[in-house]
Amino acid sequence: MYKTGIFIIVLVLISSCSTETNQKIKEKQEMKQTEKNPLLQKWNTPFGTPPFDRIKSEDYLPAFKTAIKKHKTEINKITANPEAPSFENTIVALEQSGADLKKVQHVFFAVEAANTDDILKQTSKEIQPELAAHADAIRMNKKLFERVDAVYRQRNQLNLDDEDKKLLEETYKMFVRAGVNLPPEKQKRLQNINKELASLSQQFNDNLLSETNDFELYITDPKDLGDMPKQAVDAAAEEAQRRGHQSGWSFTLQRPSIYPFLDYSPNRTLRKKIFDAYANRGNNNNSHDNKKIVEQMVQLRAEKAHLLGYENYAQYVLSDNMAEKPEKVYGFMNKIWPAALNMAKKDRNELAKAMKKDGINETFQASDWRYYVRKIRNEKYQFDESVTKPYFEVNAVRDGAFLLAHKLFGLNFKERKDIPTWHKDQQVFEVTDTTGKHIAVIYMDFFARPSKRGGAWMNELRMQSNVNGNFVTPIVTNNFNFPAPTKNMPSLLSFSQAQTVFHEFGHGLHGMLSNVKYASLSGTNVPRDFVEFPSQVMENWMSHPDMLKLYAKNYQTGEIIPKNLIDKMNKANSYNEGFRSVEYMAAAYLDMDWHTLNDTLARKTLDFEQKSMQKIGLIKEIIPRYRSTYYAHIFGGGYAAGYYSYLWSEVLDADTFAAFENSGNIFNPELAHKYKKMISSGGTKSGMELYKEFMGREPKIDALLQKKGFK
Template identity: 45%
Template sequence: MDNPLLKNFDTPFQTPPFDKIESEHFMPAIEEAIKEAKQEIEDITSQSTAPTFENTLEAMEFAGEKLSSVTSILFNLNSAETNKKIQEVAREASPILSEFGNDIWQNADLFERVKAVYNQKEQLQLDNEQEMLLTKTYKAFIRNGADLNEKDKARFKEITKKLSQLSLTFGENVLAETNDYELVISDEKDLSGLPDSAIRQAANTAKAKGKEGKWVFTLQAPSFVPFMENGDNRSLREQLYKAYMSKANKNDERDNKAIIQEIVNLRSEKVSLLGYDSYADYVLEERMAESTNKVQAFLDDLLQQALPKAQEEVAEIKAFVKELGDDSDLQRWDWGYYSEKLKKKKYAIDDELLRPYFKLENVLDGVFQSAEKLYDIRFKEVKNIPVYHEDVTTYEVSTTSGEHVAIFYADFHPREGKRGGAWMTTYRDQYRKNGEDNRPLVSNVCNFTPSSPGNPSLLTFNEVTTLFHEFGHALHAMLGKGRYGSLSGANVYWDFVELPSQIFENWCYEKECLDLFAKHYETGEKIPQEYVEKIKASSTYHEAYATVRQVSLALLDMGYFSLDRKEAQNIKDVAEFEGKAMAPTKLFDKVEGTLMSTQFGHIFSGGYASGYYSYKWAEVLDADAFSLFKEKGIFNKEVAQSFKDNILSKGGSEHPMELYKRFRGREPKIEALLERAGLK
């Protein structure tokens, strides 16, 4: 079989040849690439020369390039444009890849060579990046069982393989539950309160599903959120909310509760083999936060600041409901609806007022212009790069002087093959080899309000900030200037990775930035100053409530993964466990049948286990860092250059606190976040 995955990509910038790749190409390519990678490792371990940084650490870093390329394509497709065949391949490949990874990290001969270099690192005169690669690689061997006895090594491998399968199944169940649900409306009066854009989109969805003349709402954010915030029909809001919050919690073949118990148990067992008390202890050893105690203290402090104000916000909404003459008890499916109504009353602003100024193409252009003003890079659409779906647009990124920087894939609208949410990913990280700088292939994948016949895609302000957020991640990946892909771009400590994304959101609130792109899609009129002032004034609206929600999710995450071995084995009831973990943040009574855990992909099928706190942790960093831009000017070249040189281009080549201090001149302070969030 002629397999495009096994050839050198004869495409512009060596991008993946999506137009030639079929699902049946993956397994043969993975098997061949593993064989090739094993030979490269064998070449390292069988050499007669003494171990050096170059012949061992660098050689290992560059081994398995083809395998990395093939698997990045497979798993990115499994998130952005999957189908049953791709899911089957991912299920088949995951345990094989886990086994291969275990074979590498538990290769005694390879570990001996790495250890020999590590033991003489003080005499080697390595630079910061080389020392980080050596330390990180040595630790990775230890953390992946290289020092275990043969019996424990075998069990470690078995657990790793099983966990990779469970994580995939968890995500597939959530995606299937999301795709299968439809709220079909036949009576036009049930659309009362909904904006025209939501009604049009629901009609288009119905038409696409063969239900002409009706309206279909789904659990995808661009459909779900407008209904929950604007739909007057309370019983339908309740129905939609319960459907959303009961994903993979129906005691059927897609139920994730048993999978959660098994994942928690196996992660605990895996790290106990290495001598850790809990999975969180294992994870946080390689984070800025360093320990469960420090994370817990951080979350407790935030909760103490935010909870009283959040309770006031809930009480204010309850009073507002009574003021409107509604005697019903405020329920979770009412929160978004009445919160939006009060926001309109207080600030005379809502999504529908702002949407006309946020045409997707204009917002993307604004993102590009902001990046150019800050970092001297330009974006040019290119149409000869193969894509995996017609929705995807590609751009060449170059410096203002014409030097190639990266390729950027933009994929912005929901579809059945795409999981929910928004993320940045790469098909190739930046690295240097044999004197050549291999530039990255970077992708943003989102689920924004799509266009419809005769109507462009007009974003909510929240979607605007999401685009800036994910593009901040993309800049981190694009602007890498390291030698090693494993340390380049966004390959940093997990609680540092959100700084480049979250800081970029701040520009959305500044008139100087908004004037670059926020113009009425019909008249071309720039967004009025009064609207910008209303955006800013409303930016702290229910921020305490939002903070408590984030803390509640972080507590749930830490609750599962701070368990010791015995506790992890004894989770009898996932719903009961979740209730206890989130109890300190309780603002509403539990809704029967709903559960966060069964759809919490961040920690059970993503990389955020013991790391969900990092969103708030990084907010401290981003608020503190942006305060310097505010002081000097949001497009100040000197500050931007410093942020680029000390943060964006450095990746994970040094400890993040050292990078941050080099940029800011000191460690971060929480005051800027509390002030921005209105929590002081």
């Protein structure tokens, strides 16, 4: 996943004050606050990184308010300009407006996701609708649009270069997609819908965080731990202490906690208990229930699409993506689904048999899946993930990712202890090129904690840009939820966690290598179904023997991961591919189904989901990777009608890596150079154009089918 919801631009709703004197006093206070507010001052830190050591949670709200006001003034200046609209005085001026606001937004949304507290949560609740309203007010500003439209109409006579043209087109499209051409009453409705959606999405996330944090499975019988690796057992013991128990082990719904339990605990009843709790987050008919929110959001999105002239929300979203329309998404998924489902069914039968062999004559259930996958994997491949973990110590994996960036793109990384962080566990690195020139700063925040959202993602704290020779270098972050080191043990990652490091780092590179003029076209500002490509492609390197031998070293002995272990691991990891594809694709279908509704009728979340899953023939032993009530990608973030894009990107990444492999050198400098050129172009060209320039042809699906064993 990359970045959590960031609103691009934004207006202020100035609350009216009772008397003029009060107003003046308030303004003075605000001015003082502004002067003191570290978010709004010039950052005299290395590379202008955010002064996290001075920023307090209560600084964000006033900073937002001031920055929004300032942005509004800047917009007014553009519309009041007596000169005829030009590319410079309108399009570039708009692009560069709201610099303070963007600065505050980037930092706020990164911290709010990775290290939240009650003040930040409250600030988010308060500011999200305001930001949405502000963005809408700009995009629905008729006067502003008239100027943009005037420039757009002369676009072929202006001698613009490709990037200028792209900026102009995207700016024009932004207004049209926001409904600037709608009659006033419909515009008003659209504004209200956007505001409501922003606040519902926030509630969805808050509910989900509470539902995830509230649950605890507390056990005292060591038999229930089975052969669980020491690291997971220690973490559970520490969790129990943290929750006030004298002894015993606590398991939670955070993935690093629930997964080891499902993998190892021989206690079926407890496995089912924690699995059901996980699968029913947001579905407990309490104050944190998300069903109603899902229903409302889907209705509002359909209504929004109708207002803008689309039949459904997916059409609206996809018209701006590489896939272009829903039929294309369903079509490409339908090509992969039957083979994936078939493989999953075969695996299920094998797993059920294994359970019978254990002497359990009951029905095989979804909560049994992981346990028997691990068991069979051990038996069949004599492979246990705990054997590889010592080779994936978190810092070694990080260095592996850095080394890959060095081999492919000539980047160097140096840890900086003098750059302030938002949490003591965060690491910061300066990135330079072969000549020693400063390229970027990257923050890595590896460990799970209650203040952090689940999953892994990348944020940009500052976008790269280069307007009028003023080169602004990018600042990016990578965030994960790995188990923190314990007193006796460093943080050792599973194969898939190590893969996640390379994945998020791939997003990081997309941001760091950016070399364009305009921030809004830079780095990861690309269509959603292109954005996962530069991240997923890195996973191919991560598990390739030629790469593994460079970084996967035993943390105690320094021994390089043995060749036979790599072979075993790769074989074992390709086991259960049916499940992985099915669980993912079921969620992707669910997302598409929710967002291809052509009407705004009320629906019951659970009924709808059940029917949607019946339609594709999902087997009951697998649930979608995300069920509706905890589907944060689409209801708490920006992936609505876009979850398919991971698989879409996988087509691109498999195709790309196959080219490196077929060249006989996975670090092929010529290909690496072309690849770098592609991702450093950000969103200055369409995904398909960029891809064709890189590969000399359109992407092919074959490499992916091969890789997954579906062909």
